[in-house]
Amino acid sequence: MNKQRILFALFLIYFVFAILLNSVGTVILQVIGNYGVSKSGASVLEGFKDLPIAVVSFLVASFLPRIGYKKAMLAGLALVTFACMAMPLLPSFATTKLLFLCVGVAFALVKVSVYSTLGLLAADRKQHAGMMNTLEGFFMVGVLSAYWVFGHFIDSADPKSQSWLQVYWVLAALCAVTFALVLTTEFDESTAAPPSGRGLAQDFAAMLRLFFKPLVCVFVITAFLYVLIEQSVGTWLPTFNNEILKLPAAMSVQVTSIFAACLAVGRLSAGVLMRKLNWYPVMNACVLGMGAMVLLALPLTHDIALDPDVGWSTAPVAAFLFPLIGLFMAPIYPGINSVMLSSLPKNQHSAMTGLLVIFSALGGTTGSLITGYVFGNFSGHFAFYLTLVPISIVLIMLYFFKREVDSGSSGIDSSAIISGQPR
Template identity: 30%
Template sequence: MTSELDNLNHDRKMKVRLLTYLMFFMFAMTSDAVGVIIPELISQFDLSMSQASAFHYMPMIFIAMSGLFLGYLADKLGRKVTILLGLALFALACFMFALGESFYYFLFLLALVGTAIGIFKTGALGLIGDISANAKQHSSTMNTVEGFFGVGAMVGPAIVSYLLISGVSWKYLYFGAGIFCLILCVLAYRAEYPQLQRTSSKNISLAGTFLMMKNPYALGYSLAIGLYVATEVAIYVWMPTLLLNYEGSFVLIATYALTIFFTLRALGRFLGGWILNRYSWQQVMFWFSLAIALCYLGAMSFGIDAAVVLLPLSGLFMSMIYPTLNSKGISCFPIEQHGSVAGVILFFTALSAALGPLLMGIVGDIFGHVKYGFYLATAFAFLLCALATFNLLRDPSGHLLVAREH
């Protein structure tokens, strides 16, 4: 009887895992296609780089605000209700793209999209903790989740490119995502999610999230993730613009540079669990962050031909940093606080994703070329490497992770 119940619980968890993977895949299709859409927007609405970057930073700002102010809902209402709220709002925003043609109308819809993703992600990140037996499995699951996100990040830009080549509006990407989202809503509603096991009787509220903002471990992981995100989004937001008129020796690589980047990032995330089982996560973070910094340094030092090769290559080394840091940061806290801490981390993640490309666009406008924005991204990469070095040498959160493991 016990064996049958264990098998049933295992099957339920596997279904919930698969649903979560598909949800991250869907969101990536829209969010990571921005780099391909931005050149089209610049042409269609006669925008500067700073103005066009709003198409990226608008949803990111609202993801940040949603994570901060609504992240506690995942702990208060439960993961399932929170995820369904996020999915429903996302589907509504996607379908509304068919109703207008104004750039500012699109920005309004992207604000709704960002709010929806923030609600969903805090619920989903809390859920991953619920279905993970320990911190190591949590990191492995997060890498698989982000692997599916990486695949979605490949599919989204490919769909937009195909639509534009065929003379069809990029807006159909959002229409397709809306249909996909409705299907996931139905499946998520029918799925049996695990009950949230509380170890404390404390009332869960927004005030708890703001208290979390003062926690040095939540802030430390948020800083590291923020630097990583600023380094990563530089690639998929501005690399297509950097390589737009490239006519050097690697034209074929330049044409598919963003696809290569997303492919390497996705492959690396699927391999994440295997690598983390063989090496300490502190070592992996150090060596991979160093490799990213060297890729950026080489791209900026040796010219556009080097950038065509090294910037997409950096995706392989970026693969495990975000999901591993995210899972370790969340695992430092009790399970009933996972939604709140995920909201705090998501706030800084999205804020960095918004401000990084915006600052790069401003620097590019000031100096007359987007490559100057990549000098700023290179600085972010080296700061991330410095934090990884400190983590390798001092391991400041090690005692918390060991305590949660037991």
């Protein structure tokens, strides 16, 4: 296989889906103004995105190796291409929900396929960790780009303007180009083939049995909580900037790009850091840093007066300080994913990624719905202070995750976990 071409294709796929998935916060802000949707009503967009991810991952992840990772990627890209084209052609809140439904279904196919393909390309655990962090870093570059691409099409002077919908022609073209690249790239998936003589029902049962291993159980709970925190902040930060920090709509979206930039920088640099340091103290330091940023930045967001001439040089300090929480969030998700996946045989990566995707999707939806409810019924300040609860629990879960990795009580060979070589 041409590893460099395949990696480029995988990174481009993740770049495209980063823009689509993490546009939820921006789209929530726009549909509230365009279609008169309430905050709690708009928060269901996260569910339209995340619940299909969970359901489709649950149904297809165990036997995706039989279908083929390349075919799954192509199907996902084709689906979102047409969904993006529908947005400007049939503008409505119903079409917006349909878009995120399609994005969710497609991402379930894509994420399981991309993560599993990384396992086929990586020679050892260190290389796997490097690829994983680079992939997730590239994902955050896509998220960063999304804020500026959407911000370019938003008309801050007219909340009812639907000019922002034109961005979906750009995204449809990008999806089509990515589809062509994947179509013309050769993949060798032979090592991912399930054991001979095993049927679809047995593949599905094997995925369910994975969950009952102590290490896997602790891992998916930790991933669930992490995504809950990240989506709580990422999805509602544009609205927080607009309503609490009194920034214009377009600037509210663009300032949120600082959060995405911090995640991108953190994940791209984490690949180097994780090769030199033990993952556990790095994870603990990151979680403590997240909590510290919440306690440091949020007190600065109270009693901010509306300034019609506000700009980048006059924006509140909190607008630039709070997004720095992304630097501390960044290494956690790819770090725990790499520890988990590199401990498994390659033909189990699809099933394990399926479980990861399911709980990540549920975490994202839960975080968005809780934050949206608290934001609408109490205050934006209280909604973001509430993230301290899952942050504290993640710190505790990391201890149990480390203990299970060290003890090898998951039923997975402990030497495989330490060396990074699959059994």
